[in-house]
Each structure stands twice: as C-alpha cells, then as structure tokens.
Amino acid sequence: MDTFETYEASLSTGPLRLRIAGQGRPLLHLHSGAGPRVSPVVTALTERHRVIAPVTPAFDGTPAHPAVKDFEALADLYAEFIEKEIGEACDVMGESFGGRTALWLAVKHPALVDHLVLEGPTGFRQPTKDWPTPGDPIARDRMLYARPERAPNETRSAAEQAANSKAAEGYANGITYEAKLAERLPEITARTLIIMGHEERVIPIEAGHLLKARIQHSHLTYVFGAGHAVEFDQPKLVGQLVADFLERGESFIVREADVA
Amino acid sequence: MIRAARLTLIMPTKNSPVREGAPMQFTFFHLMPWPDLKEAPTEWPAPNAEFNGERGTELYDSYISTMADAEKYGFDWVAANEHHYSPYSLMANCNLVGAALAQRTKSIKLAMLGNLLPLLNPIRVAEEYAMLDVMSGGRLVAGFVRGIPHEYIAYNVAPSESRARMREALALITKAWTEPEPFGWESEHYQYRSVSIWPKPRQKPHPRILLSASNEESAEFVGEHTAMLGMALIADLDSALKAIETYRRVARGYGFDPSPDDIVIMQQAVIADSDEQARALMEPALKYFHGVLMRPQLDAQRIVLQKSRFFGTDTQREHFVGRLSKLKARTLEDQIEAGSVLCGSPESVVKQIKRLRQHLGAGHVILNMKIGNIADGVVRRGMELFRDRVRPHVAAL
Numbered sequence: 001m002d003t004f005e006t007y008e009a010s011l012s013t014g015p016l017r018l019r020i021a022g023q024g025r026p027l028l029h030l031h032s033g034a035g036p037r038v039s040p041v042v043t044a045l046t047e048r049h050r051v052i053a054p055v056t057p058a059f060d061g062t063p064a065h066p067a068v069k070d071f072e073a074l075a076d077l078y079a080e081f082i083e084k085e086i087g088e089a090c091d092v093m094g095e096s097f098g099g100r101t102a103l104w105l106a107v108k109h110p111a112l113v114d115h116l117v118l119e120g121p122t123g124f125r126q127p128t129k130d131w132p133t134p135g136d137p138i139a140r141d142r143m144l145y146a147r148p149e150r151a152p153n154e155t156r157s158a159a160e161q162a163a164n165s166k167a168a169e170g171y172a173n174g175i176t177y178e179a180k181l182a183e184r185l186p187e188i189t190a191r192t193l194i195i196m197g198h199e200e201r202v203i204p205i206e207a208g209h210l211l212k213a214r215i216q217h218s219h220l221t222y223v224f225g226a227g228h229a230v231e232f233d234q235p236k237l238v239g240q241l242v243a244d245f246l247e248r249g250e251s252f253i254v255r256e257a258d259v260a
Numbered sequence: 261m262i263r264a265a266r267l268t269l270i271m272p273t274k275n276s277p278v279r280e281g282a283p284m285q286f287t288f289f290h291l292m293p294w295p296d297l298k299e300a301p302t303e304w305p306a307p308n309a310e311f312n313g314e315r316g317t318e319l320y321d322s323y324i325s326t327m328a329d330a331e332k333y334g335f336d337w338v339a340a341n342e343h344h345y346s347p348y349s350l351m352a353n354c355n356l357v358g359a360a361l362a363q364r365t366k367s368i369k370l371a372m373l374g375n376l377l378p379l380l381n382p383i384r385v386a387e388e389y390a391m392l393d394v395m396s397g398g399r400l401v402a403g404f405v406r407g408i409p410h411e412y413i414a415y416n417v418a419p420s421e422s423r424a425r426m427r428e429a430l431a432l433i434t435k436a437w438t439e440p441e442p443f444g445w446e447s448e449h450y451q452y453r454s455v456s457i458w459p460k461p462r463q464k465p466h467p468r469i470l471l472s473a474s475n476e477e478s479a480e481f482v483g484e485h486t487a488m489l490g491m492a493l494i495a496d497l498d499s500a501l502k503a504i505e506t507y508r509r510v511a512r513g514y515g516f517d518p519s520p521d522d523i524v525i526m527q528q529a530v531i532a533d534s535d536e537q538a539r540a541l542m543e544p545a546l547k548y549f550h551g552v553l554m555r556p557q558l559d560a561q562r563i564v565l566q567k568s569r570f571f572g573t574d575t576q577r578e579h580f581v582g583r584l585s586k587l588k589a590r591t592l593e594d595q596i597e598a599g600s601v602l603c604g605s606p607e608s609v610v611k612q613i614k615r616l617r618q619h620l621g622a623g624h625v626i627l628n629m630k631i632g633n634i635a636d637g638v639v640r641r642g643m644e645l646f647r648d649r650v651r652p653h654v655a656a657l
Contacts, residue, residue: 198431198447212441219454222435224428224447237446253444253453 004038004053011080013073014065017055022046026090027246028078029053030098032229033122033168035060035161037152040235041242048243049091054081056101058167061160071123071171071178075104082112091246092190093117095231096202097168103181106188115246116190119238120200120228123178124207146199146227150235185214192218193245193252197226197233219245219253283655284617285521287337287371287626288330288643292323292357293553294347295633300552304410304560305345319350322636324357326643328364333643334651337401339371339626344414348553355388362396370396373470373490373526373626374403377433378425379415382450383457385429386436390461398462403470403490404430406478410560419564423481425449430471430485437466470524479503483510489518490626492526495582497599497619500525504620520623525616529602529627530634531609531642531650538604541638542631543592546601549632602627606649613650617657 004019019036027049029042036055045051056074058064068077078101082090092113094102099121106113141148154161192215196208212220221241226233244252296315301307330338338361340354351357358370370392375385385404393400406426412419428447435443435455442456461467470488473479482489489507494500504523511518530545532538595601599619602612616622627646629639 198435209439209441212443219444220441221444221446221453224431224445234446237448237451241444241446255453 004051009081009085011065011077011084013067013077014057014063016057016077016081017060017062019053019055020050022049022051024049025246026050026052026086028082028086028090028092030078030092030094030101031056031059032095033097033165035156035164039152039231041231041239044235044239045243045246048247052086052090054078056098056167056171058170059164060156061163064167064170069171070173071101071104071181072108074101074171075108078105079109079112082109089114091115091117093119093242094121095119096122096228097171099123100178100181103185103188106190106192107181107184110187110189113188113190115249116188116192117195117242117245118192118211119195119230120197120203121194121207121211122172122203123176123181124210125176125204126206143201144228145233146197146225147233150232151229152232182210182214185211186216188215188218190217191249193242194218194220195230195238195241196220196222197228197230198222198224199227202228217250282519282521282623284613284657285336285624286334286646286651287339287524287526287624288327288333288335289339289341289373289526289626289628290323290327290630291341291343291348291628292319292350293549293630293632294319294350295548297347297548297552300555301347302555302559304556304563305414306347306556311347316350323350323630324360324364326630326636326639327357328361329640330643331365331368332647334647335368335627335643336624337369337371337626338365339373339401339403341373341403341405342376342407344376344411346410346553346557348557355392358392358400359395362392362399365396365399367399369399369401371401371470372403373401374405374472376407376411376415377404377429378406378422379411379417380429382429382432383436383452383455386433387457389433389467390437390457390459393461393463393467394459398467400461400463400467401470401488402467403472404433405472405490408557408561409564410557412564413560421449427481430469434466437461473503473507476503476506479507480510483507483516483518484514486511486514486516488522488524488624490524490526492626492628494525494527494600495598497615500599501620504622520617520621522624523620523622524624524626525620525622526626526628527600527602527616528631529609529629529642530631530638531602531604531606531629531645532638533605533641533645535604535608538608539592541634542601542603545631545634546592546595547632553632606645606653609646609650610653613654614657617654 004021007018007020009016029051055062089112092102099118100123106116141151145151194208194211208220212218223230223234223237230238327338340351340357342354343349344352354372358372361370389402406422428449432445432450436457445452470490471482472490473482508518530538530542596603602609629642
C-alpha cells in the first residue's frame with residue numbers, strides 16, 4: 001500500500017491541497033465534515049486506484065476560496081480539477097458532507113463522473129426532523145459510530161476541529177434539505193452506490209430511499225453494524241463492497257466463486 | 261450490557277387488539293412426534309431405518325387435521341416449529357405445514373414458532389413467511405428461534421456463530437419486509453447485493469414477531485428487539501419470572517412496555533376428565549418423550565456444548581443443561597407443582613393457568629398436547645375439554 005503524499009493544484013478560484021496515493025484508475029475521495037481522514041477503506045483502495053483526496057478549501061487550515069460559497073460551487077471546483085489534472089471522467093466517492101458535494105458534481109457535470117459512491121450523504125434532512133447536535137465528543141461518537149471503539153484517533157486540536165465544523169456549516173448556508181438537488185437527481189447518469197449504515201443516526205433513512213428512487217442507475221446498500229461513519233465502523237465489509245462496485249460496475253451484484 | 265448502537269429495532273406491530281386487561285389467549289401447538297419407536301436411539305442422529313413412509317403419511321394427515329381443528333376448539337393460534345434429523349419431530353419445515361393450514365382454516369392465527377434462523381437463508385425465510393401471511397389473509401405470527409444445539413450439526417453451521425447469525429438475519433428479514441426500494445445487505449455472515457422480495461407480507465409494517473428465550477441473556481435479546489417473548493420447558497416459575505422481568509426491563513428501555521399478551525408460555529398439557537386420568541395418560545407420554553425421543557438430542561447436545569460457544573457464558577450453558585435434566589428427573593407431581601406442565605381435570609388446569617397468569621403475568625399460553633406417543637384421541641378429548649370447560653373460566657383473567 002502506498003503512503004499518501006501531499007500536493008497542491010492551482011485552480012481558478014485558489015489553491016487546492018491534495019493527498020494522493022496508489023496506482024490505477026483515478027478515484028476522487030471527498031471527505032466528511034470532520035475533515036480529511038484516511039480510513040482503512042481508503043488505504044485499501046490505493047491497491048487498485050490512484051486515490052486523490054482533496055482537502056476542501058477552509059478545512060485543516062487551508063485557505064478558503066472567496067468565490068466558493070456553497071456545494072454547487074464546490075462541485076464546480078472539483079469539476080475544474082478533474083478536467084485540468086485528471087483529464088477524463090473518474091470515479092468519485094463522497095463521505096457524508098463529501099457525498100453531498102459528489103451529488104452536485106454528478107448532477108452538474110455528469111460527463112466527468114464514471115462511478116459514484118455515496119456514504120451517508122447529507123443534504124436531505126427535512127428541517128422538521130431535528131437531529132440533536134452533540135455537545136461532547138462521547139455523545140458525538142455515539143451518534144456517528146455504531147462501533148465507537150473503531151473511531152480514528154483525532155489528531156486535530158479542538159480549535160482546528162471547530163474551524164472545520166464552521167467551514168462545513170459555511171458551505172451549507174443553513175440549508176439542511178436541498179430541494180433543488182433532490183429535483184435534479186434524475187439527471188445523474190453515473191452508476192451509483194449509496195451506502196447507509198444499518199444503525200445510521202445522522203441521516204434519515206428516507207434520504208437513502210429518495211436517492212435510490214431518483215437516481216436512475218443506483219444501488220442502495222445497508223451495512224450491518226455500521227452507523228454514519230461506515231468506513232470506520234465496518235472497514236472490511238465497506239472496503240470489499242466499494243472495491244467490487246468500482247471494479248465490476250453493475251455486475252457487482254453477481255457473486256463470484258470463492259477462490260480457495 | 262446493551263449496546264444500543266448495534267441493535268435492530270423491530271417496529272412493534274400492535275395489530276392485535278389484545279392488550280392489558282384483555283382476554284387470555286391460547287395456542288394449540290403440535291410437535292409432530294414419531295410415536296412408534298420401540299427402543300431409544302443411543303446416539304445422535306437417530307437411525308432412520310425404522311421410518312415407514314405409509315405410516316408417515318397417516319401421521320401427517322392426522323396431525324394436520326388436528327391442528328386445523330384447533331380453530332373449531334376455540335384456540336387463538338395454531339403453532340408449529342422446526343426440527344431436524346429426529347423422530348422427536350417430523351416438522352423439518354413448519355412453513356409447509358403452515359401452508360396446509362392456511363388452506364384449511366379461516367380465522368385462527370398461524371404461528372410459526374419458529375424458523376431456525378441462524379441455519380437458514382434469511383431471504384428464503386422472509387419470502388416464505390411473507391407468502392404465508394398473504395396466503396392466510398394476514399394471519400401469520402412470525403417466530404424466529406436460535407434452536408437447540410444439535411440442529412447446528414444437522415445443517416453444518418458453527419454453533420458459536422449462532423447469536424451473530426440470529427441478530428443479522430433478523431435485521432435483514434425486517435428490512436426485506438419493510439424497505440420501499442430494492443436494497444443490498446452487507447453483514448458478517450450475510451451478503452446480498454440486491455434484495456426485493458415478492459410478495460411482501462400483508463400485515464403492515466410486518467407480522468408480529470415472537471422470539472424465544474430460556475434465560476436472561478436471550479430475554480434481553482427479545483426485549484431489545486421489542487418482540488413478543490416465548491418461553492418453553494420452564495423448569496420452575498421463579499426462574500421463568502426472572503427472565504420475564506429482564507425482558508420487561510430491557511423492552512421498556514427501548515420504549516416498548518410489554519403487555520400480558522406479549523408474554524407467551526408454552527407448556528406440555530394433558531387435560532382429561534379427571535386428575536387421575538390425566539396423570540395416568542401424561543406419565544407414560546413424558547417417559548416416551550424424555551426417555552426415547554429426546555435421548556439422541558441429549559447426546560448431540562453434550563457433543564456440541566463441550567466443543568463450542570453456543571452459549572455466551574458457562575452459567576448460561578449450565579442453566580440450559582440443568583433445566584432439561586431437572587425436567588427429566590422430576591416426577592410428574594413435581595412438574596405440576598413447579599408450574600412446568602399443565603395436567604389434570606379441566607378444573608385443575610384452570611387453576612394451573614391462573615397461576616401462570618398471576619405469577620408470570622403471562623397473557624398467552626401455548627398448549628403442547630401431543631406429547632410423545634399419547635394417542636390422538638386423547639389430544640382431541642383434551643381440546644374439547646379446553647373449549648368447553650377450561651377456556652370459559654380463564655378467558656377473562
């Protein structure tokens with residue numbers, strides 16, 4: 001397995017920090033609202049893919065891009081990156097906050113997204129369904145993880161974590177339910193895998209149903225023993241699932257013979 | 261310790277009108293035993309050379325007719341379960357019997373108590389139960405059980421995986437019944453990349469679910485899943501009460517307050533015209549049941565329990581083994597006194613049922629009346645007495 005190395009791309013709205021590892025078909029991995037983290041799933045994917053993990057502007061101390069104020073603009077930013085630096089359609093994988101960005105990218109720039117993987121994407125929480133905001137790390141972990149003992153060690157300071165949260169809130173602009181995005185979901189042409197934790201507590205189950213119903217070539221999969229942070233709760237199951245999907249496309253539903 | 265994050269919450273489906281203060285409910289249960297063994301098999305599995313196909317057909321005819329007639333005898337549910345490789349029960353797949361009963365009955369609930377979930381393909385179980393529910397007009401009670409140790413040898417499943425398989429399969433089946441969109445499933449033991457069953461159950465969101473418990477560990481599991489609790493082969497009322505209290509406490513923690521009809525107690529039962537007659541009928545039947553039919557199972561159980569983690573702790577294993585040994589070793593009088601069986605004249609059985617209600621808070625009693633080789637005529641007489649002289653006196657407890 002490759003070690004991630006840090007790069008920087010120069011885009012029209014500002015610099016974009018990237019972490020890249022692995023060889024193979026490019027895979028753009030968009031991080032969650034917690035900020036960039038390398039999960040065992042992402043590490044395993046570097047064996048088959050060149051994993052490109054951008055740091056969303058304003059996260060982890062990177063400069064904000066003044067012209068990039070919402071998810072639509074973030075999607076445009078990544079579209080520019082794909083066109084300039086990758087040069088062809090690539091697979092895109094988005095975790096929670098990153099899933100929302102990935103959805104906008106697939107809606108607005110369908111020609112740039114080959115396969116799309118969404119892990120508990122945000123953006124479809126009706127305002128009436130008010131999820132509690134945990135005020136302490138233990139409560140937060142209980143909400144995010146079915147297996148809190150598998151949560152990664154947090155290396156960022158409390159101030160850095162707060163800054164990441166603030167950046168995420170900034171892109172959301174107080175919108176919890178993206179009606180416009182919901183309407184445009186049928187425009188997505190990428191074959192899409194929607195992964196939801198069976199013990200999901202952050203994203204309402206209806207969000208998965210909505211995505212499955214409106215994205216024309218989509219698969220909704222529940223992972224038992226996983227909450228919102230599926231990559232950390234069940235890395236083996238999720239890693240195998242995503243690798244299969246990216247490798248075999250629609251045929252991933254067909255079981256292959258076990259090789260002794 | 262309960263790990264809320266790892267649970268599957270089954271939606272309580274209170275489609276039954278029976279709640280607190282409502283009438284007691286009763287089930288007629290049949291184990292479908294082979295009644296003709298001359299000698300006890302000494303080892304598991306019981307050799308099947310003695311099986312006779314013509315006799316088998318006769319037995320299925322008689323047993324299924326008796327079960328269908330439970331509707332006429334005033335029972336609320338008729339129940340069947342699943343066992344393998346054994347003259348103890350000819351019901352390798354109770355869903356087949358359920359299908360026959362769906363065609364022969366009109367209103368009685370069909371309780372499958374239940375499919376041995378860790379041994380089976382959960383999608384197949386979800387489909388077969390959904391078929392039964394639709395075929396019967398929404399009369400299925402869906403029982404899921406972990407089973408007894410020897411079944412794991414029969415179906416070549418590691419006993420130590422039984423709890424994890426049970427938990428995963430139950431969650432998957434609930435999803436298969438309730439999801440509005442096709443879905444995939446990934447868990448340690450089950451992976452299905454694309455699920456969308458036809459038919460779905462008729463009852464919404466799904467049929468009532470019953471899970472069995474014989475100790476506090478399994479009672480906790482039932483409570484977590486907000487299902488009905490089923491208990492069989494009670495060694496004594498106090499230990500049963502302990503498990504029921506655990507169930508109630510845990511269920512309340514999940515926002516479900518079980519009512520008496522959620523507590524379902526199964527008892528071997530002989531109702532005859534007099535106490536003396538009932539005892540004279542039950543004693544040899546129990547002897548055949550424990551001494552002949554159960555013997556190979558006990559052998560398999562010994563093998564399984566010494567080499568696996570079928571139970572979570574040694575205490576639970578000892579409790580299970582001790583409970584069966586206790587039942588086997590006691591006299592019939594002791595068993596009646598301990599509340600382990602129902603036996604006697606209608607008047608005596610009324611008292612025994614009242615005791616179950618008062619001591620355990622149970623609002624539903626399952627009567628297992630075909631014990632070992634007891635004659636079918638005795639069973640039918642007991643059903644008549646139940647209808648005419650027992651039920652009227654316990655209906656409004």
